[in-house]
Amino acid sequence: xxxxxxxxxxxxxxxxxxxxxxxxxxxxxxxxxxxxxxxxxxxxxxxxxxxxxxxxxxxxxxxxxxxxxxxxxxxxxxxxxxxxxxxxxxxxxxxxxxxxxxxxxxxxxxxxxxxx
Amino acid sequence: xxxxxxxxxxxxxxxxxxxxxxxxxxxxxxxxxxxxxxxxxxxxxxxxxxxxxxxxxxxxxxxxxxxxxxxxxxxxxxxxxxxxxxxxxxxxxxxxxxxxxxxxxxxxxxxxxxxx
Numbered sequence: 001x002x003x004x005x006x007x008x009x010x011x012x013x014x015x016x017x018x019x020x021x022x023x024x025x026x027x028x029x030x031x032x033x034x035x036x037x038x039x040x041x042x043x044x045x046x047x048x049x050x051x052x053x054x055x056x057x058x059x060x061x062x063x064x065x066x067x068x069x070x071x072x073x074x075x076x077x078x079x080x081x082x083x084x085x086x087x088x089x090x091x092x093x094x095x096x097x098x099x100x101x102x103x104x105x106x107x108x109x110x111x112x113x114x115x116x
Numbered sequence: 117x118x119x120x121x122x123x124x125x126x127x128x129x130x131x132x133x134x135x136x137x138x139x140x141x142x143x144x145x146x147x148x149x150x151x152x153x154x155x156x157x158x159x160x161x162x163x164x165x166x167x168x169x170x171x172x173x174x175x176x177x178x179x180x181x182x183x184x185x186x187x188x189x190x191x192x193x194x195x196x197x198x199x200x201x202x203x204x205x206x207x208x209x210x211x212x213x214x215x216x217x218x219x220x221x222x223x224x225x226x227x228x229x230x231x232x
Contacts, residue, residue, distance in 0.1 A: 043228075045209070093159075103161040103164050104159070104161065104221070109158055
């Protein structure tokens with residue numbers, strides 16, 4: 001079974017600074033997808049960024065970028081120029097591309113605090 | 117609708133009672149997912165529907181849990197004889213096609229269930 005580990009229960013960063021959230025995963029699959037979701041107090045999960053495992057290039061979405069290290073099974077999220085609106089729970093998630101009915105496998109989340 | 121709608125937003129029930137949670141996916145989305153988020157935990161995959169069928173129900177935590185989907189649209193998650201450990205936020209998500217990378221899963225705001 002796949003597992004996703006987020007080792008930082010909470011992170012704090014000054015507004016306008018850069019912060020990196022860690023995620024590692026375990027899988028025996030070679031083809032899969034990785035995601036970062038943001039969950040604000042409204043509870044609604046919002047997709048921040050996604051990465052296909054077969055792509056070597058790291059995904060980037062505006063201020064959000066990932067450092068995908070396939071051999072190390074590491075998928076960290078970097079948030080540049082942090083803003084107050086970035087404060088939320090961030091979840092790393094995995095999904096394989098093979099057969100089966102499983103959905104996303106999530107880590108336990110990192111609570112990101114933005115200090116004004 | 118504009119997004120995934122879940123009702124009720126909050127539900128308090130007495131131990132031993134049955135509860136029914138509703139998810140109204142985005143129109144045209146054939147895939148629908150249920151997740152459970154316990155306090156301080158990530159999301160636990162429960163079940164997914166492709167149309168009206170649920171190919172794999174193994175994620176449901178016990179036989180007190182059941183789910184159905186009718187007309188390829190609305191889904192209900194039923195918990196019978198609720199226990200205190202069932203207290204959690206139940207999140208629903210939908211996507212156009214299951215397991216296709218570029219088809220994003222959109223989440224509702226969840227139902228917070230409290231069993232007293």
